[in-house]
Amino acid sequence: MRRILVTGALGQIGSELVPALRERYGTDAVVASDVRVPSARGLAARTSDGPFEHVDCTHIREIEHAVRHHDVRTIYHLAALLSAVAEERPRVAWEVNMGGLYRVLEAARLHDCAVFLPSSIGAFGPSTPRRGTPQDTIQRPTTMYGVTKVSSELLCDYYHARFGLDTRGLRLPGLVSYVAPPGGGTTDWAVEIFYHALRYRRYSCFLRANTRLDMMYMPDAIRAKMELMEAKPSALVHRNAFNVAAMSVTPEEMAEEIRRHVPGFVIDYEVDPLRQAIADSWPESVDDEAARREWGWQPEYDLARMTRDMLEKLDGRLRSAP
Secondary structure (H helix, E strand, O other), X not given: OXXXXXXXXXOOOHHHHHHHHHHXXXXXXXXXXXXXXXXXXXXXXXXXXXXXXXXXXXXXXXXXHHHHHHOEEEEEEOOOOOHHHHHHOHHHHHHHHHHHHXXXXXXXXXXXXXXXXXXXXXXXXXXXXXXXXXXXXXXXXXXXXXXXXXXXXXXXXXXXXXXXXXXXXXXXXXXXXXXXXXXXXXXXXXXXXXXXXXXXXEEEEOXXXXXXXXXXXXXXXXXXXXXXXXXXXXXXXXXXXXXXOOEEEXXXXXXXXXXOOOOOOEEEEOOOHHHHHHXXXXXXXXXXXXXXXXXXXOOOOOHHHHHHHHHHHHXXXXXXXX
């Protein structure tokens, strides 16, 4: 049986993608991997029910060992430094985000694997049209994270054109999840706000109240990844960088929606200049018509439905926590 390998499996996306993949394809069919051990972030329960490998994606031998040992056919490559952390550690971001991807692509080429890579709205820059950002448009990001995402898109395109490798990817917006804590991204506020609303009825946001960005609830993002990888190759024109969208919101709009469920919730603002500058360089909304047309993308969660579900699920987790 050829299996699926997920790198960066203990991160925000991986901690939900791995269980979803195992539910769809079988527990033993999905190998979780990370440079950390599962217990390091209290996520052992989400990986202990199936195979786990310690994999540092900057070492191709470790990737190849996992691919050969588990007869891997598909790699979901999630291991990366996120936007704010990458800006503080640009050299490490390049080594991890680009060096890791190059080695994953080489392992995939040598062992005939398909590769999924998440890109980001961070691949755009201040010269990109900010509203209804087209699928194909100028990409001149001003952050190291954005530079690595554009370079990753191009490198995946190259491996497909040059070697026939089945590479696919999405430009993800900010993601909201109740499962894993934020990991150093510019849109972390959209997760933190729910924790603070339930615990303290107050949140101090590091972006301005009117900062509008595309956001998506994690269940939609997980489904989008799997649907893209299951799509017929002949239907895909863009392959490695599909815009996908669900909602375009500001911190104030999200706070107002939360108040419908948490009366008296208060938000104030202590702007972080670094993360505000990053957010100001990203699109307010993207055009995802290509994804809808080529593989049938359709989000299920808008702001209201996401907020209800997020508060309900997170409240249950917080109440059951030791």
